[in-house]
Amino acid sequence: MNSAQVTDRAAIEQQLIDLFVTDGMIDRSAIKPDATLESLGIQSVDIMMVLMSVEEKFGVYVPIDEKLADTKNLQGFIDHLIDRIAQERKTSAT
Amino acid sequence: MPHNKVVVTGLGAISGAGIGADALWAAAREGQSAIGPVEFERPGQNTIKIAAQIKGFDPAKHMDAGTISLSDRFTQFAIVAADEAMAQAKLSREQKLGERAAVIVGTGVGGFTSLDDMMYIYNVTKGRLQPMTIPRVMSNAAACHLSMRYGCTGPVFAVSSACSSANQAIGVGAMLVRAGAVDTAIVGGSEASITASYIRGWELLRVLTPDYCRPFSAKRTGMTIGEGAGILILENAETAKARGAIPLAEIAGYGTSSDAKDLVRPDPAGAAAAMRAAIESSGLPPEEIDYVNAHGTGTVINDAVETEALRTIFKDRLGKIAVSSTKPIHGHAIGASSALELIITIHAMREGVAPPTINWLAADPKCDLDPVPNKARKLPIRAAMSNSFAFGGINAAIVVTQAQ
Structure with a gap:
């Protein structure tokens, strides 16, 4: 991974955290990488709201697959979304 | 309360696999998927591009012009499936089934295609509306069309419980026959809601797969929407036997x-x-x-x-x-x-x-x-x-x- 990709990843991560705050209605101060979705009070309905915004912002449809369903904490969830966005960009670039 | 045995004497279906219960069974047995690229009358901004759609359906091959003008696609599907089931049960339209017959048809959203059309015309094109929109859209339309078609004057209603609609319709019909309230029940479910807006609604719930529906498998990513109708003729085993009908199965529970x-x-x-x-x-x-x-x-x-x-x-x-x-x-x-x-x-x-x-x-x-x-x-x-x-x-x- 080169430095440009790292910066890109960090920028996407920041945008995703913003989505959790606005659409998932999560208190920004409660957001920590190891915070569990449960401890943040994130329910299935909030996840759908966030995923809809991800689609609007990044043009990537993220279905609820095993990996997403198995994520336990916020960082895992965000990492999965970043991977999907990166994968989609790679596919549309080729 | 009596405890009559309930038998199935007719089956009818229309699905992405084609017209007929046999076509549906052949596809299921052979593993032939009816899922393919979806076609919308009014395309929208959809991410999901697949469905098990019934393509090239021509209602004129199955019913008269008067019925077509009064019915939504979901009712037309129910008519096609019910005519097949009635024919297999050797029941004819000429011989009205009367007050000892029920019709119970499940549907998730009823006449959604007609509703989508009306909203588009009313809000976007401002054109002429279809005056029969309401009776086409209502969830009980399919059940009522079947009751008129076969002269069923007993209990007639729709069951709407999303994905459980048809099983509840079949179950309630079986219980009516079992309890002796009716001798015959035309039961099943119908759905015809594949419009761009409807699919978009499901997309937002994140339960649709972008590629393959693979139940119980590792790496599964969701479901794919389909459409169609399935109708069963249920009868009291005794009255069915008395008229010489052939039982195909028993609804036991x-x-x-x-x-x-x-x-x-x-x-x-x-x-x-x-x-x-x-x-x-x-x-x-x-x-x-x-x-x-x-x-x-x-x-x-x-x-x-x-x-x-x-x-x-x-x-x-x-x-x-x-x-x-x-x-x-x-x-x-x-x-x-x-x-x-x-x-x-x-x-x-x-x-x-x-x-x-x-x-x-x-x-x-x-x-x-x-x-x-x-x-x-x-x-x-x-x-x-x-x-x-x-x-x-x-x-x-x-x-x-x-x-x-």
Whole structure:
């Protein structure tokens, strides 16, 4: 991974955290990488709201697959979304 | 209260697999998926590009112009399926069925195509509206058209419980016959809601797969929407015998339950309660159930929850029962789905063949059952169960046995 990709990843991560705050209605101060979705009070309905915004912002449809369903904490969830966005960009670039 | 035996004397279907119950069964048995690129009359901004759609349907081949002008696509599907079922039961339109006959048809959203058309014309084009929109859209339209078509003047109504609609319609019809309230019940489900807006609505729930529906498999990513109708003719075994009708199967048991918990998240306890009630109502020991046609949507959560519920019912025997989902064949036709699946289940039992769960890649530890992966299997089936679990937490299961 080169430095440009790292910066890109960090920028996407920041945008995703913003989505959790606005659409998932999560208190920004409660957001920590190891915070569990449960401890943040994130329910299935909030996840759908966030995923809809991800689609609007990044043009990537993220279905609820095993990996997403198995994520336990916020960082895992965000990492999965970043991977999907990166994968989609790679596919549309080729 | 009487406890009449309830037999099935006619089956009819229209689905992405084509017109006819035989076409549906052949597709299910051979693992031929009806899912393909979806075509919308008014394309929208959709991410999901696939569905099990009925393409090139021409209602004029099946009904008169007057009926067509008064009916939505979901009613037209119900008519096509019901005419086939009535013909197999050797019941004719000339001989009105009268007050001893019920019609109960399930649907998720009724005449959605007509509603979508009206909203588009009213809000966008400002053109001339179809004056019969309301009677086309109403959820009871399919049941009412069938009641007029066959002269059924007994209980007629729609059941609307999303994905459990058809199983509840069939179950309630069977209970009416069992209790002696009617002699005949025309039951099933119909759905025709594949518009760009409707699919978009499902996309937002994140339960649609962008590529392959693969129930109970590792790497599954969701379901695919379908459309169609399935209709069954149920009769009191005695009156059916008296008129010389041939029984195809017996509806032995019906059970329904509500999770009363979450609108979209399924609960294993509620699903198990419906299955337990259906088996108890059949009077059979669970050991006699050899095949289960699962709800099996292909979403991560449904299939794991359904497996857990099945484990509660069948315990260690679960691995020995064939449990398949035929949704990758006919799609998830919402209010029609459990009717299509019960028709497949009856064919499976009569032929002694368990249809496969196609697109299956590898076992998921959370779905530790025998999904009959990818290829049909010969299997003597004494009794079978067909499951449906709906948004809203409504569960319904039907148990069928061989006709004696």
